[in-house]
Amino acid sequence: MKFLSLNLLLIFLSFTVYSNDGYKLWLQYYKIDNPQSWQIDKLTQYKVNGSSPTLDIIQGEIQRASQGFFSPKPEGSSKNPKLLISKISDLDQKGFLLDSHKIKELGPDGFAIQELGDKQNDKTTLITANTDIGLLYGTFHLLQMIQRNTPVPKEGVFQSPKIQxxxxxxxxxxxxxxxxxxxxxxxxxxxxxxxxxxxxxxxxxxxxxxxxxxxxxxxxxxxxxxxxxxxxxxxxxxxxxxxxxxxxxxxxxxxxxxxxxxxxxxxxxxxxxxxxxxxxxxxxxxxxxxxxxxxxxxxxxxxxxxxxxxxxxxxxxxxxxxxxxxxxxxxxxxxxxxxxxxxxxxxxxxxxxxxxxxxxxxxxxxxxxxxxxGAIDFQPREPFHPMFGAMxxxxxxxxxxxxxxxLGHDTHMAFLAPMYEEVLREDTxxxxxxxxxxxxxxxxxxxxxxxxxxxxxxxxxxxNWTGHHFHQANWFAYGRLAWNPNESSEKIADEWLRLTFTNDDDFVTPIRKIMLGSREMVVNYMTPLGLHHIMARSHHYGPGPWVTGGSRADWTSTYYHQASEQGIGFDRTSSGSNALAQYAKELQTNWGNLNSIPEEYLLWFHHVPWDHQLKNGDTLWEGLAKHYQKGVDEARSNIKTWESIKNKIDGERFAHTLSFMKIQAEEAQWWRDACLLYFGQFSKMPLPQGVEQPLHNLEYYINYNPKNVPGI
Amino acid sequence: MKFLSLNLLLIFLSFTVYSNDGYKLWLQYYKIDNPQSWQIDKLTQYKVNGSSPTLDIIQGEIQRASQGFFSPKPEGSSKNPKLLISKISDLDQKGFLLDSHKIKELGPDGFAIQELGDKQNDKTTLITANTDIGLLYGTFHLLQMIQRNTPVPKEGVFQSPKIQxxxxxxxxxxxxxxxxxxxxxxxxxxxxxxxxxxxxxxxxxxxxxxxxxxxxxxxxxxxxxxxxxxxxxxxxxxxxxxxxxxxxxxxxxxxxxxxxxxxxxxxxxxxxxxxxxxxxxxxxxxxxxxxxxxxxxxxxxxxxxxxxxxxxxxxxxxxxxxxxxxxxxxxxxxxxxxxxxxxxxxxxxxxxxxxxxxxxxxxxxxxxxxxxxGAIDFQPREPFHPMFGAMxxxxxxxxxxxxxxxLGHDTHMAFLAPMYEEVLREDTxxxxxxxxxxxxxxxxxxxxxxxxxxxxxxxxxxxNWTGHHFHQANWFAYGRLAWNPNESSEKIADEWLRLTFTNDDDFVTPIRKIMLGSREMVVNYMTPLGLHHIMARSHHYGPGPWVTGGSRADWTSTYYHQASEQGIGFDRTSSGSNALAQYAKELQTNWGNLNSIPEEYLLWFHHVPWDHQLKNGDTLWEGLAKHYQKGVDEARSNIKTWESIKNKIDGERFAHTLSFMKIQAEEAQWWRDACLLYFGQFSKMPLPQGVEQPLHNLEYYINYNPKNVPGI
Known part of the structure; x- marks a missing residue:
């Protein structure tokens, strides 16, 4: 007979009992260990100038955040505000910090965060903006900095969105x-x-x-x-x-x-x-x-x-x-x-x-x-749409x-910021x-x-709003890149992880790495080397390179991959559809040439024989197979990485994400096996060393037909 | 310029900041104010005999509950268990509390809770059962008693379900x-x-x-x-x-x-x-x-x-x-x-x-x-199905x-236990x-x-699982009545309220009252006096007494209400369909006679002229109109009652329920106006005093056609 006291059990069960369903997104406002006075003071001694529904929201947000950050609740002395939130027009000395040029630059949505005062104990942080909404953005920004243990830099923070x-x-x-x-x-x-x-x-x-x-x-x-x-x-x-x-x-x-x-x-x-x-x-x-x-x-x-x-x-x-x-x-x-x-x-x-x-x-x-x-339809990788260079x-x-x-629907981790960034940085x-x-x-x-x-x-x-907990990061990343299209994926991933889970580097460092590699991993196990639109018909869930026939050719896979014994890929050069002509001359030259085109676009623009030699010396077939295998290997190793951080976060999100990662690894293999079996019919070449044999035969994959796939 | 310190704001915002989405149902395990030692001791010094997945769940449940009930966490001394959870077969002295007859009576799902020992400080509570599942039921029962501040009675608790x-x-x-x-x-x-x-x-x-x-x-x-x-x-x-x-x-x-x-x-x-x-x-x-x-x-x-x-x-x-x-x-x-x-x-x-x-x-x-x-289809009120007396x-x-x-879909409060109870207690x-x-x-x-x-x-x-927070009570009530069909609605409502919201009588007493009256209120504003199946076609949302024609008569309202200038109601006596003959002689006599039939079944079994005199002296038309008005009046007064308990519970569930109650009052009026306008065409009688004039004309209601009604 065993006897467990409460305290003993608490240690044992703490991670399973404590639940976090992810509803709070990146606004977790979780407890800050050993909060510093710069963090506490701002949120216990603050002043908001004026009144409006937006300013009420700002106050409510500071309340939520401080309730979450600090436990037990610190006593705030009410002598001097350590945080002042005010529109520029409501400041006693109009623009006492910013010259008129800077004020104009802030525009309707921008904000500034600055430390005022000289002495350590006399410092006040000012959030200012031209509008209440600017103040709201500034408040969220400061709260996020506090959660991430990132003090306001001496030079302050000035931000305004680049997109209206x-x-x-x-x-x-x-x-x-x-x-x-x-x-x-x-x-x-x-x-x-x-x-x-x-x-x-x-x-x-x-x-x-x-x-x-x-x-x-x-x-x-x-x-x-x-x-x-x-x-x-x-x-x-x-x-x-x-x-x-x-x-x-x-x-x-x-x-x-x-x-x-x-x-x-x-x-x-x-x-x-x-x-x-x-x-x-x-x-x-x-x-x-x-x-x-x-x-x-x-x-x-x-x-x-x-x-x-x-x-x-x-x-x-x-x-x-x-x-x-x-x-x-x-x-x-x-x-x-x-x-x-x-x-x-x-x-x-x-x-x-x-x-x-x-x-x-x-x-x-x-x-x-x-x-x-891109010009086709939200593929795992597409060259940028030619219209961006033409209007x-x-x-x-x-x-x-x-x-x-x-990109795998609900269960595949694919942090999309690198994909967005890739398109935004391409030169038209x-x-x-x-x-x-x-x-x-x-x-x-x-x-x-x-x-x-x-x-x-x-x-x-x-x-949790998005199915996969990590798909919250794509919503977050989209917002951040819409605000500033030059933001880096790495910074976005880092901040999202710290806000959403924990500031512990032992968690953030390895998980940031798998996030940043995840979209390329998906490209590898779905559509490497410029392949595209070879998903299952209609619901696009899982592989369907055999999809052909039906009401229109451009809703089929065979239209896009053009695989035959002669080779694979869609010829969009002048010998083919010449879609390439819609891009600038520089790109026509670069992408039109088999020697200079980046390999990730190879089969997007070229029909290439199976024995075409890749940069690393592999044949196209070998390279294709190795890309598929690489995607599978990464999906599997991500599970190990995730398991290694088990005790760093709550049990509910840990377990949820783990089961999705296992699904992803299984489905990466499904993709690899189905595609390599299908394309292997044409290449007639053996799988290179290091690439696993498929689990089933091609017929099995063609006949496998999941029912009631969501999202239609 | 105003300045609000954290503490000041906390008072102001506590109800709006604190959120409860209702996901935890009646398992809130909210903090117990001034918990007594009998509550604390059991959950800090307990012992579970044996091991199984179900026993693990029992331990986890006690953890959750004690984390919620007690804050800060009380220290449990581990000297002697104050709560022992054990199957009868695992007890040191087999059946040392229960004779073999009682043990048999517990069956596979029943449980017993008893206080052992004489001295106050030496008492141990025993939860015992024939099976692990019985122990789980017993544990839930005890945790609910603790939440409701209800000590285990001297004679103990013995329960086993009446339905398998x-x-x-x-x-x-x-x-x-x-x-x-x-x-x-x-x-x-x-x-x-x-x-x-x-x-x-x-x-x-x-x-x-x-x-x-x-x-x-x-x-x-x-x-x-x-x-x-x-x-x-x-x-x-x-x-x-x-x-x-x-x-x-x-x-x-x-x-x-x-x-x-x-x-x-x-x-x-x-x-x-x-x-x-x-x-x-x-x-x-x-x-x-x-x-x-x-x-x-x-x-x-x-x-x-x-x-x-x-x-x-x-x-x-x-x-x-x-x-x-x-x-x-x-x-x-x-x-x-x-x-x-x-x-x-x-x-x-x-x-x-x-x-x-x-x-x-x-x-x-x-x-x-x-x-x-009932024999038709889940109406707000139906006589029991005649098959119950015939097989x-x-x-x-x-x-x-x-x-x-x-009964109003998602937004209408209708506590259904009284309806279930009414059917279960009818005599076949x-x-x-x-x-x-x-x-x-x-x-x-x-x-x-x-x-x-x-x-x-x-x-x-x-x-919150059920749309309306109070619809959780119907899930709860169903479970309780399936366990014991003789349970009382009042007890179920009382316990549900205390587990779900608060033990504060100032909240429980008035809200229990509106719960217990809510189903009759819905009958009043939808289908009083035995009317039935006069909802809108197909989705059944809102009134549709005019629904007629189509593929089959028994999917229309006119089939069921039979309203004409001569009167209203479905004649199911021997002069009509004689469905009454499917019931026992005693009921045929009682329900077949206009003088003895309970008025709530009047139009279910009889076609009655508009000037038929009701027991209170009103004509049928007057009575019908007054029932509709009564339903509306109650829906409105429920809003006032709800507003009066505002500070007793969290802001989120308060506001959510309030807006649903407002919808219910509006829709009660919609029902009243549509039905009285429609039936008034036939009665050709004026609305009696105290019954409000309709907001719109009949054509308006007939043409009002809500789109995308859920649930089809």
Whole structure:
């Protein structure tokens, strides 16, 4: 018979009993061990100038944070504030710290954090900004520094976002299903809105504000015009009212055929006066509900969505009609460039460019064209979209996909910041060398007056918002890169880990390493060397290199990999589709040449024989097989790394992540085996040494057909 | 400029900052103010005899509870155990407390809690049982007593369940939609199973075990045969493995046509040898995955589901075939009686009885027939199902609906224990006076060897499991009544409130009152005086007394209310459908007579003129109108009561419940206005004094058509 006292058991059970479901995201505000006076004083002796809903939120946030950071609760002396939060206009001496140039530079969203006073004991930290929202961003920034044990540097912190509109795109349907959503269902409970405002809406807004996101598109780009009816606008207004003090504007997707569906018109022709007036009235109505409504996002003429093509009009005709309707109220149109022919006679890679390039300069000044990072569709790796180098007279915004449609869905760790960073840093050569994509996006290259970035959200009803705990990092990273496209992946990963789990370097160092390598790992076990779009049909879950036939060629894998006994890869050089011609001359030269093209793009642009020699001397087949094996090896070694940090974090998130990592390793192997068996039919070469034999035969993988895959 | 110190702000913000999303249900384990030594000692000095997964759970539960109850953590001296948890067979002196008769009475699930020893300081509390599961039930019971500040009485606590199989029915589909589910989507993430075991599965099992539920039917009665394939059985096994140590068995719904759909047979005829063998093999396969599999639940020949009727066979033929397949493994068949003709030539009320009565005594001994509480379909009030008084040779189980398909969906507070209690206490007169439904169900009336109760779950992905915080009480109440059908609603409400919110009588007393009245309030504003099934078509959300036409009459409101200028109500006496003849003579006399029938059943059994005089002297029309108004008045006054307890509980659940109560009051008015306008067309009488004029006209209500109503 054993007897365990409480204290004995506590030691034994502490990690299993203590639970953390991850709902608090990177705003854990966990206990700081041995907090220093610089950390304590600011949050126990602070002063907020003025009053507004946003300033109330700031005070509440400081409360939450200090309750979490300090336990037991330190006594704050109330003699002198050690933290002053004030708009510049509310400071006693206007701009006593910043010259007018710096103040202007802060803009509407920027903030400054500075230490005032000379003596150690007399120091006050000032958070200042031009607006309440700037103060909110500054407060979140300071709280994060405190959690990370990072004091304010002597020179202070000055930040302002490089992109104006930093928006999430929710592909959420009104029935709460989420297209390509892998973390449950939509958090928007339209049925209960507007009468019930869930706490989660506030928490959503807080989380976004804490990383600088300032807009949200509530509805799927495959749009439903119902959301523009009064019944639903009441609901949208309720959400907008919640989000407003957090600095978040609401946008909606506008279904192009709405004038017919809910307006009872017989046409949606953008050049028809009745149609134009219908949209003008509708915009006016929307602004009566939501005075700071952000604007419309439109997917037109693509994948079954109606659009101006139905009436023989251009994308500019369509976008401009909506822009004219929104203009009087300050709204903008985000017009998606993801347009491709219904019949696809040509390489899909070229179609958006071909459609939009002739329209450059024809859009209204409140239109921005929303371009996916690559020309195909959110692959694990794509070269940047050629439109980024081709539209000097049109503002372009970046659309990243945060949800992992093509990167393993809910259970695969793939920290996406390196992927976003890779695209943003690529050089378009549009104005010669140094014309990086980031400069197109932030408006600096072509002096655009409107700038934006969109991220397709990975948020759902899962208790931790994103399914995989580490997918929270992609939401975080997206926000940070929308704020500053030059931010480094490594810094983002480091900060996210410290805010989300622990400041313990024994945890942060190894886990940061696996995060930073995780996207390349996924590329390796899914689509190495420039392969793309070889996922299973429709749901895109798991490998499907054998997918062929069906209603259109460019929805098949064989179209993209072109594997045969002669070789593999999509020839997009002048001997093939010549999509390469849509890029700058410098890139045509570099990427068009088998000797100079980076190997990660090899099969994207070239059809190459199986015995083609890679840089390391391997044949293409050997290299391909080794890449697949490398991805599997890394997925397996990540499990070991994760197991090694077991006692550094709470048991619930540890176990949850561990089981997902095991799934990922199994599925990496699934990918490797299925792809190598399939491509091996054509290469007819043996697997090189070090590459494991597949578990099953090809037939097994072709017949394996998972049911009810989420996210459709 | 204001300056707020931390301490000042804490007072101000404590209720808004502190958040409780309700996930912990009635297992809050909140801090006990001034805990007494009898509370502390048991949980700091305890001993558990033996070891097993269930005993580990008991230890973990005591840990959680003591961490919550006591802060700061009390030091436990480890000299003598103050709480001993031990199976009877593991006690040093076998049965030293209980005689053999009492031990037998405890059965497999019962438990005893007793204080041993004479002197105050030398007392030890013993929890004992025949099985580990009994100990788990006893531990939960004691922890709940400690939370409620209720010491163990001198005479001890002896409990054993009156019903063997206490199961939840999840109407959850494999795509995670939930039929008639109003609290989000299915908590079963089939896609991630079996490889990811979510913490929520454990928490689900804990919650059920804490109220004695010992079975769960994972899938919708509108069944999908896919769940019987190996791919899904692997997933079911994973859940069964989680639930096993909590004493919870897994059941599945069996689609009758499975032999065709997944077995590739040409028929599912229950008398066909191949079909019988297919089910035998399938049962064997299921038990290879899940050795303690509970059995099959079947909805056949109803609402489009396949069944024995397709082959000209009886319900007994169908049930017995499955029973024979399960028999070797100890499984049972729960065969639903919710069968009604495809063409409905007759009163639906009579059809299940007519179908099953001739089959009484023809079922195998491992079949139990699952009968809804009433003959129509889970209405706010129904007389008990006539089958309960008519099947002496067949075990019958009760099916209650916990999810509020016809009681306002997610946002209407309707504490259902009084409704369950009302049905259980009704007298069938099957063996003369005193033949209550509860005695049919617990097997005592007809000496059945198999007893069961089913509750259609109201559980979903909402962060608080059930949408409305108070709908947790219905899950709780169902469990308590399945354990003991004679439990009182008042006691259940009282205990639930104390466990879930606070022990403060200033909160418990007024809120218990509104809980206990809430179901009658819903009856009043929806279907007073025996009205039924007048909800909107298909989704059943909101009023729809005008619903008529369509594919079948018994899916319309006009079929059930029969309103005309002559009167209102469904004549089920001998001058009408004579469904009344299915009840005992005593009830035929009592309910058949306009003078003796309880008014709450009046329009269920009688068609009555508008000027019929009620007991209080009002005309039927006046009474009807006043009932509707009373429901509205109560919904409004509940808001005031709720607002009065604002500072007694956390801000998050307070606000959440308040907004739902406001919705309920609005919708009560919607019901009143729509129904009185509609019925007023026929009565042609003015609204009596005290009944408010409707907000809109009838056309408005008929045209009001909410979109995307959840739960279909």
């Amino acid at each position: 509109h930093r928006v999430l795109n929710h592909w959420d349907n009104l029935d709460r299903t989420v297209e390509r959503g892998y973390s449950g269902f939509s958090i928007w409970n339209w049925h209960r809105l507007p009468r019930h405002i869930d706490q989660q809406y506030h928490d959503y807004a807080r989380a976004n504000a804490s990383i600088g996101i300032n807009g949200t598109v509530l509805t799927n780009v495959n749009a439903n015009s119902l959301v523009l009816t009064p019944e639903y606008l009441e609901k949208v207004k309720a959400l907008a009212d919640v989000f407003r003090p957090y600095g978040i504007k609401v946008y909606l997707t506008a279904r192009f055929s709405s004038p017919i569906e809910i307006g009872k018109l017989s046409t949606a022709d953008p050049l028809n006066g009745e149609v134009q007036n219908w949209w003008k009235d509708k915009a006016k109505e929307v602004y009566e509900y939501i005075p700071d409504f952000g604007g419309f996002v439109v997917k037109a003429d693509s994948e079954g969505q109606p659009g101006p093509h139905n009436y023989g009009r251009t994308q500019a005709d369509g976008a401009n009609m909506l822009a004219d309707a929104l203009k009087p109220f300050g709204g903008i149109v985000m017009w998606r460039a993801f347009v491709y022919s219904e019949n696809t006679p040509d390489d899909r890679h070229k179609q958006a460019y071909n459609e939009f390039k002739p329209l450059d300069g024809l859009f209204r000044d409140n239109v921005i064209v929303q371009v996916k990072n 000097p007279k049109t503002p372009l915004m970046m659309e990243f996909q945060i949800t992992q449609e093509y 050569f549009a104005n010669g060398k140094g014309s990086e994509v980031s400069k197109v996006i932030d408006g600096s290259l072509h002096s655009n007056s409107i700038t934006a970035m969109a991220g397709v959200a990975n948020i759902g009803t899962d208790r | 199989h206490r199961v939840l029915n999840h109407w959850d589909n494999l795509d995670r939609t939930v039929e008639r589910g109003y609290s989000g989507f299915s908590i079963w993430n089939w896609h991630r199973l079996p490889r990811h075991i979510d913490q929520q599965y454990h928490d689900y099992a804990r919650a059920n075990a804490s109220i004695g539920i010992n079975g769960t039917v994972l899938t919708n009665v509108n069944a999908n045969s896919l769940v019987l394939t190996p791919e899904y059985l692997e997933k079911v096994k994973a859940l069964a493995d989680v639930f096993r140590p909590y004493g919870i068995k897994v059941y599945l719904t069996a689609r009758f046509s499975s032999p065709i759909e997944i077995g590739k047979l040409s028929t599912a005829d229950p008398l066909n040898g191949e079909v019988q063998n297919w089910w035998k093999d399938k049962a064997k396969e299921v038990y290879e995955y899940i050795p303690d599999f509970g059995g099959f639940v079947v909805k056949a020949d109803s609402e489009g589901q396949p069944g024995p009727h397709n082959y000209g066979r009886t319900q007994a033929d169908g049930a017995n075939m499955l029973a024979d397949a399960l028999k070797p493994f100890g499984g049972i068949v729960m065969w639903r009686a919710f069968v009604y003709s495809e063409n409905t030539p007759d009163d639906r009320h009579k059809q299940a009885y007519n179908e099953f009565k001739p089959l009484d005594g023809l079922f195998r001994d491992n079949v139990i027939v699952q009968v809804k509480n 002496p040779k067949t075990p019958l189980m009760m099916e209650f609906q916990i999810t509020q398909e016809y 007169f099957a063996n003369g006076k005193g033949s209550e439904v509860s005695k049919v169900i617990d097997g005592s009336l007809h000496s059945n060897s198999i007893t069961a109760m089913a509750g259609v779950a109201n559980i979903g992905t909402d962060r």
